[in-house]
Amino acid sequence: MGIYPNFCTTLIGSMPRSPELLELKRQAAYDKDKKEAYIERLLKETKKVVELQKNAGIDIPVCGELGRDNFVSFVAEQVEGISLMSMDEILEITANSDDFKESLNQMDASDNSMSNPICTGKIDTSARLVEDEVKIMKELISDNMYKVTIPSPYILTRSMWLKEVTQSAYKDRKELGDDVVKLILNEVEHLIAEGVKVIQIDEPIVSEVVFQRSGGDNSFY
Numbered sequence: 001m002g003i004y005p006n007f008c009t010t011l012i013g014s015m016p017r018s019p020e021l022l023e024l025k026r027q028a029a030y031d032k033d034k035k036e037a038y039i040e041r042l043l044k045e046t047k048k049v050v051e052l053q054k055n056a057g058i059d060i061p062v063c064g065e066l067g068r069d070n071f072v073s074f075v076a077e078q079v080e081g082i083s084l085m086s087m088d089e090i091l092e093i094t095a096n097s098d099d100f101k102e103s104l105n106q107m108d109a110s111d112n113s114m115s116n117p118i119c120t121g122k123i124d125t126s127a128r129l130v131e132d133e134v135k136i137m138k139e140l141i142s143d144n145m146y147k148v149t150i151p152s153p154y155i156l157t158r159s160m161w162l163k164e165v166t167q168s169a170y171k172d173r174k175e176l177g178d179d180v181v182k183l184i185l186n187e188v189e190h191l192i193a194e195g196v197k198v199i200q201i202d203e204p205i206v207s208e209v210v211f212q213r214s215g216g217d218n219s220f221y
Contacts, residue, residue, distance in 0.1 A: 003145075003197075008059040010147055010198070014071060015049045015064030025067070042067050043136055050140050060198055062147045063133045071202055072151050072159050073117045074129075079183065081123035081169065082160060084115045093164045119160040121169045125182040134194055144195040150188075152203040153181045 024038040049064035068074035069084070076084040130148055137146045157177040160166065170176040184201075191199055 005059055009057065010060040010200075011053060011058060011062050011064075012200075014068070015066060017066050018045060021045055021066060043139070046136050047140055050137075050146075060145060060147045061141065062149060062200075063137055065133075065149065067132065069115060071149070072155060073115050075151070075156065076115075076117040078129050079123055079127040081119060081121040082117045083120045085118045085162075086115050090116060090118070090162060093162060117156075117160050118162045119166045119169060119176055123176075123179050123183060125179050126186055127183065128190060129183075129187045131190070134191065134196065138194075144197055146196070147198040147200055148191055148196050149200040149202055150184065152201045153177060153184045155203055155205055156180045156184070158205070 021038075021041050024034060024041050027034040028038040045066050046063050049066065050061050053061040065071060065074075069077070073084055076082045129150055134148060137148070138144070154177075157173060157180045160180070161173045161176055166176060170179070188199060
């Protein structure tokens with residue numbers, strides 16, 4: 001692995017966010033004057049996450065994704081053409097609501113505590129996804145020895161497709177997927193140019209596709 005240890009370690013998944021950070025993020029969404037305080041708190045808590053990993057002997061630290069709503073839905077904050085919708089909102093729209101409810105139960109998401117990014121228009125394939133995270137990590141780690149995580153084109157395409165809404169912009173899932181691939185490729189090219197050494201592409205739900213029944217237009221993810 002070159003500059004990396006033979007058995008290098010890293011963190012998979014996100015880290016907990018404090019109630020104070022969550023509240024500041026909520027306030028900053030509606031009050032621009034709160035944004036500076038939110039960014040300061042985000043930097044402070046990310047620094048603690050990085051220090052925790054270093055103290056534990058982690059070779060390739062991550063930011064902990066403290067600025068994200070969840071590992072997929074955060075793209076709605078970054079990309080034009082994607083909107084964040086609650087599970088209740090999706091249930092009101094989707095035609096196969098019974099199947100969708102069942103998929104929520106299977107994925108332990110039936111309490112409406114999660115939101116989902118839904119494609120509501122042509123997506124901006126030149127948009128950046130994790131530029132702010134990279135800036136923070138560059139400030140905290142001088143040698144660029146850190147990892148950046150982004151969702152895979154597959155999980156984004158599957159989670160963002162809601163036929164009743166998305167077909168106003170894309171004729172089918174494949175056409176949406178073509179633009180999602182362009183979006184991810186654009187992000188990867190920027191990350192490489194910025195000196196990011198490790199890029200993790202998250203894909204946790206292929207098993208849900210493999211082992212669930214075929215058919216059905218909409219499901220959680």
